Each structure stands twice: as structure tokens, then as C-alpha cells.
Amino acid sequence: MGALAETQVMNDHHSKKKHPPGLYLLFFTELWERFSYYGMRAILVLYLTTELVSGGLGFKESVAMSIYGFFGGAVYFTPIIGGYLSDRFLGRRLAITIGGITMALGNFLLFAINNHTGLYLGLALLIIGNGFFKPNISTLVGELYGPNDKRRDAAFTIFYMGINIGAFFAPLVCGFLAEDYFKTTVNGVVQYGFKYGFLAASIGMIIGQIIFNVFGNRYLGEIGKKPVGKTETGATVPKTPLTKKEKQRTAVILILACFIIFFWAGFEQAGSSLTLYTNKFVDKSIGGWAIPTSWFQSLNPFFIVVLAPILSALWVKLSNTKRGDLPIPAKMAIGMILLGLGFAVLIPAVLQTGSNEHHIVEKANVMFIILTYFLHTLGELCLSPVGLSMVSRLAPIRLASLLMGVWLAGTGVAQVLGGQLAALTESLGYLEIFSLIGGLTIGLGLILLLLTKKLVRMME
8 A cells, every 4th residue: 555545544544633744844834935925926016116216127007917917827827737747757745845946046036136137037937936836735735634534624724824824924024125124215216125025035935945845754754755647666657547427526627717717817906906006095004104005915814814713613513514514616606706795895995086096086995905805815715725625635646736737727817817907907997897807706606606516416
């Protein structure tokens, strides 16, 4: 019996006990990787749109948001390649290390070379590194549990807390360094320290890799060391046709991946249109001090850290009732509806402020943006961690990382779409874009609710 099979049998036997320590190693590894990613993301659009004399690159807003969208899209497309290479050749543990080192170098280039060349080289390395890292760490979490272990959804929600603890502190640290601590005024011109935010992001990635490689053997054993496309003797696993049930389950993953495109296209406005709207149209002042715009991106991870244990306990409690837990498609449909409601909250604010920064009568109350992030967070918790858990459970083992990459690629399409929608706010206005995204995601959420029974039958 292989190491993975032994681990699954052991975990099935102890399914009512506490989570394995390997979960918390992956928790902290992902925490630091997300600190790196979200720290960079929090200041990226601001860095792109700030004038050259102030430490930015001076892009037009529409161009900056397109760059942001295409970067975000590529970040989620490369996991398909990274997942394939790790499945067939590298093994998940080695792929995670390669990805982490490459991303650390990417952020370091953004720190060291403050021009267009540094931007494109740095973003390219971040895209490549994420392709190796992202699909494999999520798949390793699934491998810690047997196929019938009821702790799986709860484990992914705990893992999701690690993501969001890192994402919470990242904008606070990187944003403070960029917008406040290293902010200077020279001859009346304000200069920002964006490069030091990127340096902090690089250091965070290095810390995560040290933790993962020092404690990996102790807490993960042999899990993830060998490519799943090879036997323990190193021979290639013969390709066998997928069974009918495996094909149905794979189809469910692909169908739901299509729906999540529209969720993430709306959700990822946080780093583009919502950031610029907050920067220009929301009253951020407290006394004589203005809250750094990047700090608002800490609201989502803060709410996740608070709400994730509650929802995790709810899923476990529902799974032990007579009727059982809510079906995964239903949870995801609820998530889409909540996202749409978050954009609906912003409509009164935009009606008050308009979309022209030069003709603002009164800035919007900060509670509008806080409530939007709260509803978006509830939606994310209903959709994202259970989606990762579903892929790890339903995907045929020899396609596990590849299908995790496909799942993440849906988010990639969403990033590109979201970037283009954000770019349109400059010509169409925030009211039209926010209304469009809100109405579309609510409508698709209702359609997904209607499809739930059919999808559940295909998943069984």
C-alpha cells in the first residue's frame, strides 16, 4: 500500500478526531504566500496610476486596470501547466518550492527596478511562480484526508483562514510602507514608497518557503513527494479511460467553473474599480488622518477570519443532521447572490457621489464600502473553500492537480473579464458597471439554484 493510501486509511479511521498537523503546516505556508500576493496586489493599481514624479508609473486608469486584469488572469491560467508538470514529473512538494522562490524573485524585481521593464519582468515571474504553487498546495490539503472524511470541508475552511490572515495583514503592512511610512514630500511633490511594499511582499514569500521546507518531512511525510503520474518504483502509470462516474464528476467541475467566472469577475473589482472608487469618492478621514486606500482591502480577509469558524462549524453541524449539509452547488449559488447584493449596496452611494471626481458634491459614507466587503466575504465563504474541497474530492486522482488548475483558470478568465469591466468605469461610469455586475451575478445564482438537483445526481 502506498504512502497516500496509508494516510487516507488512517485518516478515515480517525475521522472524528482533530485535524492532522500537516494541515497547519500548509496553513502557515499559504498564509505567507498570500501575504506576498495580496501585499503586492493592494498597491499595484495605485503604483500603476500614480504619476512618475510621485514614485508610480503614470499609466492611465483604464490601461492600469486592464494590466491588473490580465495579470490576474494569467496568474490563474498558469496553474493548468503547473498542475500538469507536478502530476507527471515534479511532485507537488517540489513544485510548491519552485513556485515560491520564483514569486519571491518577482516581487524583488518590482522593488529593485522601478520602470516598465521591472514591472513586466516582475509580473511575469509572479505569474510563472503562482502556476507551480497554487494548484499544488490546495491539492495537498485534500490528500491529508480520506475520500469519506467528514472533516474535509471544515479543513478547507480552516485552510482558507490561513489565506485570509495573510491577506489581512498584507495591505496593512505593504500599504503602510507604500502610502505612509516611506511617503515624503520633495519640493512640494509627494513621493510614495511603493517599492518598499513590494520588498515586504518578497520577504513574506521567503518566510513561507523556509517554514514549508524545514517542517515538510516532519508533518507531511511522503505526501506530495512523488508525481502521481508515476508508481512508487518510478514507472509511468498506464493511462486508463475514465469511468462514466468520473466523467460525470469532471463535467460537474467544468460546469461550476463556468459559473464561478462571473462571481470572481465581480469579486476581483476589489483590487481595481472598488479601490479607485474608494480612493476618490469615499470619505476616509478620521480626525485629521486619512485611512490609506489599500487598507480597505484588509476588510475582506478580516471578515473571513471572523466568519470562517462560524461557517465551518455550521457545515459540520448540518452534515450531522438527518437532512445533511447543503449541496455544494446550492452553497455556491447563495455565494453568487450575496456578491450581487454587495454591489446593490453601492448603488445609493454612487447616485450620491456620481462618477466624476471633479464634480463631487459629497463623498460617500465609509459604511457603504464596509457593508459591500462584508456581503462579498459571506459570498466568498459560501463559494470558494467548498469549491476547492469539491475539486479535491471529485477529480480523478491522476487528474487532480490538472483539474485544480482548470478550476483556478476559471478565476483567470474572471480576472481578465473583471479588468475589462473595471476599465469601462472611466467611460460608462461606476453606476452602470456596479449595477451590471450585481444584476448578472444574482441572476446566475438563481439559475444555479435551479440546476442544483441535477448537478448533485452527477456528483454522487
